[in-house]
Amino acid sequence: MQYKSTRNSKILVNSAQAIVQGISKEGGLFVPESFPHLSMEEIAALADKTYAERAAAILTNFLTDFTPEEIQHCVTNAYRPEKFGSDRIAELAHLYDGTYMLELWHGPTCAFKDMALQLLPYLLTTSAKKVAPNQEIVILVATSGDTGKAALEGFKDVEGTRILVFYPEDGVSAMQKRQMTTQEGHNVQVCAIQGNFDDAQTGVKTIFTDAAFAQKLADNGKMFSSANSINWGRLVPQIVYYFSAYADLISSGDIRPGDAINVVVPTGNFGNILSAYYAKKMGLPVRKFICASNANNVLTDFIRTGTYDRNRAFHATISPSMDILISSNLERLLFDLCGEDDQEICQLFDSLKTKGTYTISDTMRTKLQAEFYGGYCDDQQTCAEIKKIFDKYSYLCDTHTAVALKVYDDYKAETGDTTKAVIASTASPYKFSASVLEAIEGKKSDADEYTQLARLHALSNLEIPEQLANLQNKPVRFTGSVDKTEMPVVVAKMLGL
Numbered sequence: 001m002q003y004k005s006t007r008n009s010k011i012l013v014n015s016a017q018a019i020v021q022g023i024s025k026e027g028g029l030f031v032p033e034s035f036p037h038l039s040m041e042e043i044a045a046l047a048d049k050t051y052a053e054r055a056a057a058i059l060t061n062f063l064t065d066f067t068p069e070e071i072q073h074c075v076t077n078a079y080r081p082e083k084f085g086s087d088r089i090a091e092l093a094h095l096y097d098g099t100y101m102l103e104l105w106h107g108p109t110c111a112f113k114d115m116a117l118q119l120l121p122y123l124l125t126t127s128a129k130k131v132a133p134n135q136e137i138v139i140l141v142a143t144s145g146d147t148g149k150a151a152l153e154g155f156k157d158v159e160g161t162r163i164l165v166f167y168p169e170d171g172v173s174a175m176q177k178r179q180m181t182t183q184e185g186h187n188v189q190v191c192a193i194q195g196n197f198d199d200a201q202t203g204v205k206t207i208f209t210d211a212a213f214a215q216k217l218a219d220n221g222k223m224f225s226s227a228n229s230i231n232w233g234r235l236v237p238q239i240v241y242y243f244s245a246y247a248d249l250i251s252s253g254d255i256r257p258g259d260a261i262n263v264v265v266p267t268g269n270f271g272n273i274l275s276a277y278y279a280k281k282m283g284l285p286v287r288k289f290i291c292a293s294n295a296n297n298v299l300t301d302f303i304r305t306g307t308y309d310r311n312r313a314f315h316a317t318i319s320p321s322m323d324i325l326i327s328s329n330l331e332r333l334l335f336d337l338c339g340e341d342d343q344e345i346c347q348l349f350d351s352l353k354t355k356g357t358y359t360i361s362d363t364m365r366t367k368l369q370a371e372f373y374g375g376y377c378d379d380q381q382t383c384a385e386i387k388k389i390f391d392k393y394s395y396l397c398d399t400h401t402a403v404a405l406k407v408y409d410d411y412k413a414e415t416g417d418t419t420k421a422v423i424a425s426t427a428s429p430y431k432f433s434a435s436v437l438e439a440i441e442g443k444k445s446d447a448d449e450y451t452q453l454a455r456l457h458a459l460s461n462l463e464i465p466e467q468l469a470n471l472q473n474k475p476v477r478f479t480g481s482v483d484k485t486e487m488p489v490v491v492a493k494m495l496g497l
């Protein structure tokens with residue numbers, strides 16, 4: 001299996017190269033040259049397998065330059081039951097008739113990013129041995145909260161790697177800040193910057209593309225790599241849990257092999273929902289992909305009109321991991337919808353860069369709308385949904401998942417489609433306890449984050465994740481903050497350059 005770039009189809013690399021490189025030289029994203037197909041027998045057979053075995057069954061098709069032993073090593077270490085609270089890893093909970101919550105937040109950092117970032121370090125170190133032996137891999141991350149912590153947990157103490165995370169000093173939740181500043185591991189560093197997420201992101205990009213810096217690294221036996229969701233190594237693990245959910249529905253007798261389902265995903269960078277779309281290309285029977293956004297509804301407009309327009313106000317919402325105006329992984333979907341025409345993709349993204357907007361062809365829009373439904377809701381509707389779901393079903397959901405549930409209600413009201421649905425539940429409600437508590441009690445709480453955890457627990461009886469409760473007793477390792485211009489100095493210092 002080879003991977004080609006969305007902006008130059010002539011560039012072909014194997015999976016190890018795609019994972020180590022992260023992004024193609026000319027700015028395109030790597031996509032598989034073809035999609036393997038699983039028969040319904042093969043899909044149904046996943047029902048009898050552990051999660052790690054399910055992951056191996058999917059990965060084998062894509063990582064053809066990995067040996068079976070290497071894939072085995074990666075999946076068994078990533079998906080250890082003790083790291084995900086049970087051997088089910090991606091738990092499927094029944095919410096109400098025909099509606100199921102795919103709980104992707106039982107991992108070490110309580111958000112769905114763990115599903116990929118627990119595996120990525122193994123994929124990356126295995127790949128580096130093949131294409132860049134004896135090099136130390138340096139991961140730089142700019143985060144608005146969830147990715148940084150999940151990447152730190154994934155890469156901590158991983159031989160041959162270093163990780164440095166930058167976050168905006170005042171741009172993450174109290175719990176997210178705690179999670180990062182108390183991070184353990186000998187190869188990790190966390191640095192707050194005086195600026196917003198964009199400053200952090202721009203700073204990281206500048207360091208990445210600095211040729212002199214890269215040379216200095218190379219002279220010292222090191223290289224940069226990326227852990228963000230444009231890396232193929234972050235997408236491929238996410239395909240697995242859609243097959244896993246389908247297999248679980250077969251084994252519980254809720255569906256028969258071959259029955260179609262709908263998939264609902266609270267969406268930001270478009271990585272999670274794209275993985276579901278890729279699962280369909282591999283044979284998973286999905287009728288509709290329901291793409292849920294918050295007040296940053298650029299994707300809703302795009303799906304409804306075919307015009308992507310980032311020229312709009314940015315809203316800071318209570319579902320911050322979806323506060324995004326440029327959804328990077330959409331590029332991979334567009335590449336598919338236009339029949340893999342790299343020139344067309346170059347034109348669209350050139351237009352996005354210069355004008356902040358592009359419009360796809362009628363043919364592409366027709367294909368897009370046949371597969372996707374887009375909807376959004378604001379913070380007030382998100383809170384109302386959290387309360388409704390809790391009152392009706394005694395089920396506590398986080399702010400991101402609530403957006404998905406609300407948009408799914410709207411979808412059903414609009415279309416009357418009652419196909420059974422899997423909702424991607426992307427974070428533990430305890431990770432956003434202030435907003436969830438406010439939604440349920442109807443007023444803001446002044447209590448500290450640990451008191452809020454206890455209050456939510458008293459209300460819901462849902463177990464508090466140990467890893468969040470324990471933060472209270474962990475020493476803070478990383479304090480202070482730097483100006484954004486000092487980011488290169490921080491990196492050089494950490495690496496002893």
Ligand SMILES: *Cc1c(COP(=O)(O)O)cnc(C)c1O
Nearest residue numbers: 146268269270271272321426427
């Ligand atoms: C990252 C994230 C999302 C958005 O996922 P994408 O793959 O970027 O679309 C949704 N919810 C939570 C809790 C997240 O951390």
